[in-house]
Amino acid sequence: MDEADADMWKGTPLFPDSASTMAGRVDALYFFLIVVSAFFSVLIAGLIVFYAVKYRRRSPDSVGASFHGGMALELTWTVIPFFITIVIFVWGASVFFAMSRPPDETLNIYVVGKQWMWKFQHLDGQREINELHVPVGRPVKLIMTSEDVIHDVFVPAFRVKADVLPGRYTNIWFQPTKPGRYHLFCAEYCGTRHSGMVGEVVVMDPSEYQTWLSGGAPEGSLASAGARLFQDLACNTCHRPDAQGRGPVLEGLFGKTATLQSGETITVDEAYVRESILNPSARVTAGFQPIMPTFQGLVTEEQLLELVEYVKSLQSLPPVQTR
Amino acid sequence: MPDVTHHPALAHQFDSLAQQSEATTLGMWVFLVTEVLFFGGLFATYAIYRGWYPDAFAAASHELDVTLGAINTAVLITSSLTMALAVHAAQLGQRKALMVFLAVTMILGAAFLGIKSVEYYHKFVEHHIPGPSFQFEIRISPNDGGNPPGKLADVELLKAHVQIFFSLYFVMTGLHAVHMVIGIGIMLVMLWLAWRGTITDEYYSPIEISGLYWHFVDIVWIFLFPLLYLIGRHAH
Amino acid sequence: MSTGTVFMPPRHYLNDGYGIRSWLLTRDHKRIALLYLAAVTLFFFVGGAFAVLIRLELATPAGDFVSDETYNKLFTMHGVMMVFFFLIPSIPATLGNFLVPIMIGAKDLALPKLNLASWYIYILGGLFTLYALIAGGVDTGWTFYTPFSTVSSTTNVIPTALGIFITGFSSILTGLNFIVTIHRMRAPGMTWFRMPLFLWSMYATSLIMVLGTPVLAITILLVAVERLFHFGFFDPRLGGDPVLFQHLFWFYSHPAVYIMVLPSMGVVSELVAAFCRKQVFGYGFVAFASVAIAVLGFLVWGHHMFVAGQSVYSALIFSALSFLVAIPSAVKVFNWTATMYRGSVSWQTPMLYAIGFIGLFTIGGLTGLFLASVGLDVHVTDTYFIIAHFHYIMVGGTLMGYLGGLHYWWPKISGRLYNEFLAKLSAGIIFLGFNLTFFPQFILGYLGMPRRYHAYPPEFQVLNVLSSAGASILGVGYLIPMLYLMWSLRYGKLAGSNPWGAVGLEWTTTSPPPTENFAESPVVTWDAYDYQTTVTVES
Structure with missing residues (x-):
């Protein structure tokens, strides 16, 4: 996928790569919210401009019409947003459930964050720094901890993110769907070289991944x-x-x-x-x-x-x- | 407002002394609500860590001097009584009694701080002040099998949690002591106002709201004493 | 409704003493408001200067304009200055201080000495923070997350923390003063439901100041103690929990967002009523919405920590509660819009700001739904999406309301009118510059650009350049009002007591008002915004 490589570093994307099973679900919710937001923004802005023109002050002494409110209207614009937010809440919650419940069979990789690098340890013994190789199509679980301050693993193309805390384990999972190289960012401010605490997730075809795996495991599993x-x-x-x-x-x-x-x-x-x-x-x-x-x-x-x-x-x- | 009823203590923005007194009293109550949340953050922190490390907290609490703590509790409760008597004297316009009660309240407050500093001094001598020089001897019941290198490390961990207790102890009692010092300062001002004759049976709200503050600081101690001193009692 | 003859009153609060002492020792709420105005303006421009440097750095992907260390200090000081020293005091301490007593028909706040003390406390806190800045700055971010702030950072955390701690008390005292004043000082006939909506929002804001600020104060104090004496509270190596810090911090700092935006909502209610010459639609709903926002605001802090390792269920509860806050906010927007229906809509400068506020706040509020929705928040939190969102609320919302209010009441404060053409021009520039600065950041955020990044991947550059260009336009937009408002102080046309033909007690007294606010204590017999009954306008 040379094209993916080229796209990543050239041009100005307006939408991130979608490279995990979760990306589509998050994007669907995102588009729904954009539609809702656009509808209400246009509605409000349209009404304001329309009223501002239609009811513009025509003589210096004129005053507005005399009415103070209406219960029916108030209830309408209390209840309708309420139901819309319930829809968004339930939708967002279901996506979050999927994010926080990894499947039973996952490829586990351990992650240690420290100022300012990422260390990855594969079960078979490979160690990587700031680069993570995973096979396409398999659910991967990262089990993460920090040696010093709070960090955060963020892979935009997978739509996943979680804080990495000192003194405890947190985890995230994702299932890559598309081979390629994707950004890995530290998303929790961690000090001087925070913006240098970045890396790449390399998603490979399973066969290539096997080759890579066998490439080197000097210290055993x-x-x-x-x-x-x-x-x-x-x-x-x-x-x-x-x-x-x-x-x-x-x-x-x-x-x-x-x-x-x-x-x-x-x-x-x-x-x-x-x-x-x-x-x-x-x-x-x-x-x-x-x-x-x-x-x-x-x-x-x-x-x-x-x-x-x-x-x-x-x-x-x-x-x-x-x- | 006609000028005839203008009391010298009536500030320009108020219409009457009653309005002024209601406003200042409400102001003090709102301030005390703020104070409740100020200490509330500490009590919440205390509650969480005590829930996590009950044994360390019990062991550390055992090191505090209950006798001195109890004496201090009695001193503060007495000072609340004399404060209440001072307010009563002010309402009746008894200037001498007011001054005496204010002075006694101040002396009791100072006695509390004196005893508190003795306790702090003991903690300093025993190296119970958290930080690099912290020392703490764990008296573990002898029912565990020996495992020398590990036992040492285990004690280190407990010591870290004991340090959290002492950190909270010093911050909570320290902040309380700062409030006491401020309270004594306020009493000094009240004593001066009473001596000058500003306080009368018509205008005594300064004494009243100072009393509210004083009682609040006492109540904080009433919570601190059992939470810090007494939790270790039933453990041994 | 005629404004009558226009003249400068012979005696008013500005000519009641000229010496420096008459200002620095004043107890007049109006003069204290001006002291605050000068101080918050100073801090605004200091904070703004940091923003300029940040945007300059981000014009290119490489970290080439300042070092990473400097960059981290820049965004930290930008946040600290803007949040604690500008946004939080902005409307309450200036417009609120000036207007609360006048709007309820009182001679002053209930506790004028405390009011002056709060200004000095604010200045003292500001001096500590400025000292931290001059002595080398601080790099923890305005959120002071532990253990970085207590163990790892080598910068001036303690002076900054002390500065914020001290300044917190000034906002506690301001809130306390407003609560007491609104409870006890209302003029005869000024019932709760006759109060202008600005007062309702000031009251709700004061509640948050009094209830939330002390928790921040104690939290910041614990950070300082942990750092200074190595007492363990949040350091995991000492058995502490860094996430506990986040809980305590956001317990205040989320409600603090409402400290910033509620006053602005109050201002907009006044502006919409005055420039449509009409009672605010659904007065009671708007009033209660303010209180509802203040109360609910205390229950949603956990939505800042969806990815910080809290349990799935607490995340869901905080998510659900966060959506509830959206309802009263939406109710307000709909009511303002409905107020314009069949109004007599003027297009004068303050109304332009009000319209700008409603539009930008709508976008800011709606993007808040993206963040409250926990499955989506995971992707966009800690990115530029959140930066864009809260700038739409705090700059698009709070600052628009603040500038709108300043333009609306400026004739009352100064007794003079500003140049309407320049004012409209700068309102337009600010609106355009703002959107150009912050709209691209929504896209950047969804693309995944993390916040607080000194250098970034090159494919993000075009959007960052747009944002930086917008920021320079925005900067110009903020400088113009400084100039023409200062100019108007001396050369502006006289305003007269009621230049807008508005109702409200503040327009019944002279411009500028006398030191005791009213020649005769008012008695109120009408509802707020009563444009139908003719109200005698006294000059």
């Missing part, structure tokens, strides 16, 4: 790096697969529901695993003592991601890579 770290930090002395350790068995745990000491149940997700590493005593699994130390300050954000990915990779069955 993310999960295997996590496995090494799991050994190095001696996590495996307590978290043993045979249920004999002092900590819970992690195999097959991810995505399941766990019961806490307090009696409440939670879903084991990235955020919970992360919290359990950094602040283990906050939410302890039922049947275990709060004896695990915190690793706050001992592991970097990137190492945390490796550990989380390792925990995710631990299936109940022996972890055999099928691919």
